[in-house]
Amino acid sequence: MALTGKQKKQSWNALQIVLILIAAFIMLVPIVWIAMAAFKTHVDVYQLKLFFAPTLENFKTVFQAPYHLEQKLFNSTIVAFVTVVLAIPIATCAAYSFSRFTLRGQTVLLVMILATQFVPAVVIVLPFFVMFRDIGLLDTRLGLILVNLSIVMPFAIWMIKGFIDGIPMDTEEAALVDGSTRMQVIRNIVLPMAAPGIVTAAIFCFIIGWNEFLFALILTSKDAVTLPIGLALFKAEEGDLWNLLAAAGIIIMVPMFVLALIIQKHFVQGMTMGAVR
Amino acid sequence: MAKVVLTNLTKRWGDFVGVDNQSLEIHDKEFLVLLGPSGCGKTTTMRMIAGLEDPTAGEIRIGDRVVNDALPKDRDIAMVFQNYGLYPHMTIYDNIAYPLKVRGTPKPEIEPRVQKAAEQVELTEFLHRKPKALSGGQRQRVALARAIVRHPQVFLMDEPLSNLDAKLRVSMRAELKHLSHMLQVTTVYVTHDQIEAMTLADRVAVMKNGRIQQLGTPDEIYNDPANLFVAGFIGSPAMNLIEGRIENGVFVTQGGFAVTKVEAPNRSGLVLGVRPEDLTIVEPGTGDFDVPVYAFENTGESVQITGQFNRQRVIAKGDRYLKREIEEMTGMSVDQKHLYLFDQSSGERIRN
Amino acid sequence: MRDRHLKYLLVLPAVIVVFATAIWPLVESLRLSFYEGRLSRPAFPQSFLGVENYTWAFLEEPAFWNSVWVTATYTFWTVLLTTLLALGLALLLAPGGRLRVTVQSLLIIPFAMSPALIGVSFRFMFNPEFGLFDAFFGIVFPPLATISWLSDPTLAFWVCIMADVWGWIPFLTLVLIGGLASIPRDTIEAAQVDGASGWRVLKDVTLPQLVPVLAVVLILKAIFSLKTFDQVYMLTNGGPGTATQTLSHYVYFNGLKYSQIGYSAAVAWLMVIPMIFLTYAYAKFVFQKK
Numbered sequence: 001m002a003l004t005g006k007q008k009k010q011s012w013n014a015l016q017i018v019l020i021l022i023a024a025f026i027m028l029v030p031i032v033w034i035a036m037a038a039f040k041t042h043v044d045v046y047q048l049k050l051f052f053a054p055t056l057e058n059f060k061t062v063f064q065a066p067y068h069l070e071q072k073l074f075n076s077t078i079v080a081f082v083t084v085v086l087a088i089p090i091a092t093c094a095a096y097s098f099s100r101f102t103l104r105g106q107t108v109l110l111v112m113i114l115a116t117q118f119v120p121a122v123v124i125v126l127p128f129f130v131m132f133r134d135i136g137l138l139d140t141r142l143g144l145i146l147v148n149l150s151i152v153m154p155f156a157i158w159m160i161k162g163f164i165d166g167i168p169m170d171t172e173e174a175a176l177v178d179g180s181t182r183m184q185v186i187r188n189i190v191l192p193m194a195a196p197g198i199v200t201a202a203i204f205c206f207i208i209g210w211n212e213f214l215f216a217l218i219l220t221s222k223d224a225v226t227l228p229i230g231l232a233l234f235k236a237e238e239g240d241l242w243n244l245l246a247a248a249g250i251i252i253m254v255p256m257f258v259l260a261l262i263i264q265k266h267f268v269q270g271m272t273m274g275a276v277r
Numbered sequence: 278m279a280k281v282v283l284t285n286l287t288k289r290w291g292d293f294v295g296v297d298n299q300s301l302e303i304h305d306k307e308f309l310v311l312l313g314p315s316g317c318g319k320t321t322t323m324r325m326i327a328g329l330e331d332p333t334a335g336e337i338r339i340g341d342r343v344v345n346d347a348l349p350k351d352r353d354i355a356m357v358f359q360n361y362g363l364y365p366h367m368t369i370y371d372n373i374a375y376p377l378k379v380r381g382t383p384k385p386e387i388e389p390r391v392q393k394a395a396e397q398v399e400l401t402e403f404l405h406r407k408p409k410a411l412s413g414g415q416r417q418r419v420a421l422a423r424a425i426v427r428h429p430q431v432f433l434m435d436e437p438l439s440n441l442d443a444k445l446r447v448s449m450r451a452e453l454k455h456l457s458h459m460l461q462v463t464t465v466y467v468t469h470d471q472i473e474a475m476t477l478a479d480r481v482a483v484m485k486n487g488r489i490q491q492l493g494t495p496d497e498i499y500n501d502p503a504n505l506f507v508a509g510f511i512g513s514p515a516m517n518l519i520e521g522r523i524e525n526g527v528f529v530t531q532g533g534f535a536v537t538k539v540e541a542p543n544r545s546g547l548v549l550g551v552r553p554e555d556l557t558i559v560e561p562g563t564g565d566f567d568v569p570v571y572a573f574e575n576t577g578e579s580v581q582i583t584g585q586f587n588r589q590r591v592i593a594k595g596d597r598y599l600k601r602e603i604e605e606m607t608g609m610s611v612d613q614k615h616l617y618l619f620d621q622s623s624g625e626r627i628r629n
Numbered sequence: 630m631r632d633r634h635l636k637y638l639l640v641l642p643a644v645i646v647v648f649a650t651a652i653w654p655l656v657e658s659l660r661l662s663f664y665e666g667r668l669s670r671p672a673f674p675q676s677f678l679g680v681e682n683y684t685w686a687f688l689e690e691p692a693f694w695n696s697v698w699v700t701a702t703y704t705f706w707t708v709l710l711t712t713l714l715a716l717g718l719a720l721l722l723a724p725g726g727r728l729r730v731t732v733q734s735l736l737i738i739p740f741a742m743s744p745a746l747i748g749v750s751f752r753f754m755f756n757p758e759f760g761l762f763d764a765f766f767g768i769v770f771p772p773l774a775t776i777s778w779l780s781d782p783t784l785a786f787w788v789c790i791m792a793d794v795w796g797w798i799p800f801l802t803l804v805l806i807g808g809l810a811s812i813p814r815d816t817i818e819a820a821q822v823d824g825a826s827g828w829r830v831l832k833d834v835t836l837p838q839l840v841p842v843l844a845v846v847l848i849l850k851a852i853f854s855l856k857t858f859d860q861v862y863m864l865t866n867g868g869p870g871t872a873t874q875t876l877s878h879y880v881y882f883n884g885l886k887y888s889q890i891g892y893s894a895a896v897a898w899l900m901v902i903p904m905i906f907l908t909y910a911y912a913k914f915v916f917q918k919k
Contacts, residue, residue: 012827020722113647130661
C-alpha cells in the first residue's frame with residue numbers, strides 16, 4: 001500500500017532527527033576531543049584513550065614555570081575588559097545620536113564605520129607596529145587595547161544602535177514634554193531601557209577582544225602576551241605538548257562559551273550589524 | 278463541490294484546549310461562518326480542515342473522503358489568509374497562476390483561467406506587478422483570485438477582511454457575497470466581526486472556548502440566541518442584560534428596581550435580555566420604567582440613550598430627532614414580544 | 630544645549646576613535662606602500678619608490694601569486710561549502726521543537742571559540758600519530774590511517790578548509806534560521822494549500838524569499854574568508870611550503886619576518902580592493918532594510 005501523505009511526512013521527520021543528531025555530533029567532536037585531552041596525562045594523550053583516569057595535573061602545570069599562563073590570563077582579561085570599558089560609552093553616545101537624529105553625512109559615516117570592520121587586520125596593524133616601535137608601545141597592554149578598539153567600535157556602535165532603534169520614541173518624547181533636558185532623557189530614560197542591549201554589546205565586544213589573535217601576535221612578544229598567543233608556549237622541541245595545549249584551550253574557551261550562551265539571542269544581530277534581524 | 282463533516286474534533290496543546298470535541302456538518306454549497314472572540318478555536322478549526330494543523334482527536338471529512346492523513350495539497354481546497362499570504366517575489370499573474378502550475382495544469386489552459394479569475398476580481402490591469410506595488414484592497418483581491426482560479430471542493434477564508442480599513446471592508450464584503458453567490462462553492466469563513474457573519478453567512482456557528490455555542494441562520498442567532506454568550510456577543514450596541522428576579526409577574530433587579538412585566542412564574546437568579554432597538558424611548562411616567570440619562574449619543578441615523586439605575590446601565594436606540602439632556606429623567610418602554618430570559622449561573626436561555 | 634549641536638558632539642568621540650584606529654592606519658598603510666620600508670635600517674621609511682612595490686609583487690614574486698591563488702580557492706570553497714551546509718542545517722533546525730532548539734543553542738558554542746583555538750584543535754585531530762582521524766580511519770579504512778594529513782600540500786589545504794567550514798557553519802546557520810523565521814508563515818501555508826509538495830514550497834516560496842539573507846551571508850563569509858589568518862597560522866602556518874599561505878599570512882610573513890613593511894603594505898592594500906566592492910554590496914543590503 002502506498003504511504004499516505006502523513007506517513008511520508010513522518011518518515012521524513014525521523015530522517016531529519018538523525019541528520020540533526022549527526023550534525024550536532026560533528027559540531028561537538030573537536031571541542032570534546034580537546035576537552036578530553038585537557039584531563040589526560042601526557043601518556044594517555046599519545047595512547048588515544050577514550051576512557052582514562054582524569055587528572056587536573058595539566059591545569060596545575062600551565063600555571064607554573066616556565067609557562068605561567070596566569071600572566072597571559074591577566075593580560076587577556078585586562079585588555080578585553082579595558083577595551084570594552086572604553087568602547088561602550090563612546091559607542092553608546094554615537095549610537096544614540098545616529099538612531100535619534102539626522103546628521104549631515106550620516107550615511108557616509110555609518111558606512112565608513114561598517115567598512116572599517118571589513119578592513120583586513122594586517123592593513124591596520126602595519127602602521128601601528130611601526131608607530132608603537134617608535135614610541136615604545138610595542139608589547140604593552142595599552143597598545144593592544146588601542147588597536148583592539150578598531151575592531152570593537154564598529155560592532156558596538158551598530159549593535160547598540162540596533163537596540164536603541166527598537167525603543168519607541170514616545171517615552172523619550174513624553175519626558176521631553178514633561179520638562180527633561182536631552183541629557184536627562186539619555187540618562188534617565190534611554191540608558192535604563194537600552195541597558196540589556198548595552199550589556200549584550202559589551203559581552204559581545206569582550207569575546208571579540210578576548211579571542212583577538214593577529215594584533216596580539218604582531219604587537220606583543222613577552223610582557224603583554226595574551227592567551228591565544230600563549231598557546232605557542234606549548235610547542236616544545238620534541239613536538240607539541242597536547243595535554244597542556246588542551247588545558248590552555250579550555251581556559252580560553254570555557255569563559256567565552258558561558259558569555260556566548262548568555263547573549264546568544266543577539267549574536268546574529270551583532271555579527272551582521274543589522275543586515276539580518 | 279462537497280460537504281465538510283467534522284466529528285468529535287479536538288485540538289489540545291498540552292493542557293490548553295483549542296477545540297473541544299466539536300462536531301459540525303457544513304452542507305454542500307453552504308457559506309458557513311465561524312464567529313467568535315479571539316482564542317475561541319475558530320481559526321484552529323479552519324486550519325485543521327486545511328491540514329495546516331493536526332487534530333488531537335476526531336475525524337475530518339471533505340466530500341466522502343476522510344482527510345485526516347492527507348497533506349494540505351491533497352485536500353483539494355483553496356484558502357484566503359488573513360495577511361493574504363501572497364508570494365512577494367512573484368508577479369500578480371504568477372501568484373494567481375501558482376495553484377494551477379504546481380498541480381501540473383497544461384500551459385495553454387493556465388493563461389485564460391488566470392485572466393478569468395483576474396477579471397472576476399477586477400485585477401486585469403495589475404497582472405504584471407508585484408504584490409508590494411498594490412494597495413491592501415488589491416492584495417485582498419489577488420488572494421481571492423488565487424483561490425477561485427481553481428475549482429476546489431471547499432473555500433477556506435481566515436478573517437480575509439480584517440486588515441482592510443472600515444470603508445473598504447464594507448465594499449469588499451459585498452463583492453465577496455456576490456462572488457460566493459456566483460461560484461456556489463462550499464465556504465468556511467472565520468471572523469470575529471459579527472456584521473460580516475450576519476451579512477455573508479447562510480449559517481453562523483458562534484464559538485467560545487473551543488465549543489460551538491449556537492449554530493443557526495443569522496436570523497436565528499440574532500433573534501433567538503441560545504444562551505447569554507451568544508446574546509451578548511451578537512448585536513451592536515450589545516443586548517442589555519439585566520440581572521434580577523421575577524416577583525409576581527414583574528422583573529425586579531437586585532436593588533428592587535421594577536423593570537417590566539414578565540409573564541412567567543416567580544424565580545430568582547435570572548438575567549433579562551432586551552435589545553436596544555426593542556427599548557422605546559418615551560416621556561417619563563408613560564413607559565415601563567423611568568431612568569436618569571447617563572449619556573446621550575447621536576450616531577446620525579439614530580440616537581442612543583444610556584440610562585442608569587442602581588449600578589446597571591441600559592441602552593436604548595431612538596429616533597434620530599429625539600433629544601435628551603444628561604441627568605434628565607426619561608421613560609423607557611419594553612417590547613414584550615422580544616424579551617429573553619437566561620439562567621444567571623448556567624447562562625442557558627429559559628424558554629416559556 | 631540645543632539638539633542640533635549635541636547630536637554632533639555625541640558622535641564626535643566615536644568618529645575620532647574610528648579615524649584614529651581604522652582610517653588613519655588604512656591611509657598610512659597606503660602611504661607606506663609607496664616607500665622602501667625596511668625596519669632593520671634606521672631612518673624609516675627609506676626612499677620613495679612609487680608603485681614599485683606593487684609591480685614587484687605582480688612581476689617578480691611567484692609567492693605573491695601563490696597566495697592570491699590559495700586565498701581565492703580557499704575563499705571559493707569555504708564560501709560555497711559553508712553556505713550550502715549552513716542552509717541545509719538551518720532548514721533542518723528552523724521548525725523548532727525541543728531537540729531543534731537545543732541544537733540551535735549548542736551552535737553558539739563553536740562560534741564563540743577563537744579561530745586560533747580551532748586551528749589548534751584541528752591540528753590535534755589530524756596529528757598523524759595520535760590524531761582522532763587516524764584513529765577513526767584505523768578502524769574504518771586502515772590505508773588512510775597512515776596518511777600524514779598536514780604534510781601533504783593538497784590535504785593540508787583541505788584540512789584548513791574543513792576547519793574554517795566547521796568554525797563558520799554555526800554562525801551562518803543561526804543567521805539563516807533568523808532569515809527563515811522572518812519569512813511570513815502564511816506564504817508557506819498558502820503554497821501548501823495551493824498544492825505544492827514540500828520540495829516545491831522550498832524551491833518556489835521559501836528560497837526566493839531567503840535570497841536577501843543568503844546574499845548577506847555570502848558577502849560576509851567572503852569577506853572573512855579573504856581575511857583568514859588565525860586558523861591557518863595555528864593549523865599549518867602556511868605550510869607545507871607555501872601550500873596554505875593566504876594573503877594575510879603572506880603579508881604577515883614579509884612584514885614581520887623579513888621586515889619589509891613597504892612591500893607588505895602594498896600587498897595588504899591589494900587585499901583592500903576586493904573588500905571595497907564587498908563592503909559596498911553589504912552596505913547596500915544594510916541600508917535597504919531601513
